[in-house]
Amino acid sequence: MILAVLSILVLVVGTMTFLYPAAVFPDSSWGFQVLQKMQAGGGFNLLIKPNPADISKSHTEFLTWWSPGQYLAPYLFKSLFKLNLGQSAAITTTVFTLSGIFGFYSFFKRAGFGLIIAAISVALIACQQAFILPYVFYNGGEVLIFGFGGWFLYGCTAIDKTGWKLVVFLLLSGCLGFFCKSSFLWMYGAGCIYLWIKLSKGQQNIIEWIKKGIWIGIPAIAALALIFTLYLSKGENPASSGMGIKLTWQAFSFPLASPLLAGLSIDDMVGGLIYHDDVALLTPFWSLLTVIAAAIFSVILVINIVRRVPNKSYTLLVIVFYSVSVIFFSYNYLRQVNISYEARHLRIIGLLITPGLVYLVSRAHLTYQAAFIFISFVIGFLSFKYFVPGFRQNQLYNARGTSGLAQVSTDQQSLNRIMELDKENNNAIFVFTQPDLGLEIKNNRLIIVDPLDAVEISTKEYYETYTYKGHAGPVYILLPSTYTGVRSSIITHCFPGYNNFKMEQLTPDYTLFSAK
Structure with missing residues (x-):
């Protein structure tokens, strides 16, 4: 029933967005510009623009900053149905949203949670602003990785032995995940570590651990080599350069706080704690204090999930992904690379811990359950409050040209x-x-x-x-x-x-x- 209602709502909102397409985030705008150049006869993934030294000439730039899926997925629907970019983006958002709903529901069941907890977890995910945002602003890789992420986690938990299925899964998931969003690579690394520990656990002989590592390492290295050779080696990406080490509290506390910042939409509800486009809701001091407090409570939450959730395969997955995310993002924030302090970058952690959180609440005192229901309604209300004026702005006021996208x-x-x-x-x-x-x-x-x-x-x-x-x-x-x-x-x-x-x-x- 819950999945049916969510699916119908997604189709309704998707139809509304098809009739009045969303605006587009800058990241995806660059991808669509590359698509236009490709359609005009340019090479794959090349951005063609005037040469600063002499604007009578043009120079090309291979756009490695973002993955190609953000524009190639809409291009598929654009080519099949002869649509404009706005309509194609609307179909892409709807298809990958539905894929994400069923992908994470399937993963939650596979991870050992009952049907009700799995369905409530998906409903909680659907209440969040990150879920509805692509229907106001097409955000490319964010919605694509949501549609793919649940199935990737499902595959990680479903594989229980070495063999050709493991090899095919790692090869395909590495390439498909990167196609959706380039930051998938850290999730891919976490998935490989999880599979290695899971398949080797219980083995007393170190040789067996090495053998399992070879089964995982060879296809993973092959996928990474393919991605690097054909794509990443041709230009810069957000993690390829930094401005030197700078020790800050938020460099460590922000990744640690991801279970609450992303899982309960705290970062979205306050309009961004560290990074924000509009006027900040909190002062820098209170923002940092909130992040540190969220980090402490997030660690406590993860510890309780690991201790109390009976399925140890799921808790191992939580430990590995949370640990890898903290190491990866803290390291890059320390290096001051061009990765913003936004919870969307760590959304997979919020999605991953959601069923564990719902499980804990289901076994807690009635007071905690009531508080959780209240918080869920607040999250849903604020997401609704974000969507309605945003959609009406696109529908009634924003300009539109030949692309079909709303121009803000x-x-x-x-x-x-x-x-x-x-x-x-x-x-x-x-x-x-x-x-x-x-x-x-x-x-x-x-x-x-x-x-x-x-x-x-x-x-x-x-x-x-x-x-x-x-x-x-x-x-x-x-x-x-x-x-x-x-x-x-x-x-x-x-x-x-x-x-x-x-x-x-x-x-x-x-x-x-x-x-x-």
């Missing part, structure tokens, strides 16, 4: 002008401060610069990063009207080959600067 970075009148100019030119360069607008450019090249109010660098550093020399066709720069003045002057000066920029007030909110 401009209004309809300004977007119409941009698309008109794109049709009139074939050698122009469009400049935006948000990558999603680039999806409406079909006939010309584009440049994406960071918005000046979102970067913490000096004007000199900004020029060094975004100066584009030379001359090509006309340049069109769309900026918020609040940029008129100093900030618009900074951006126009990034194009020294052009002068006498003309200003066209498209609407009260957006201004177009152009030079020919």
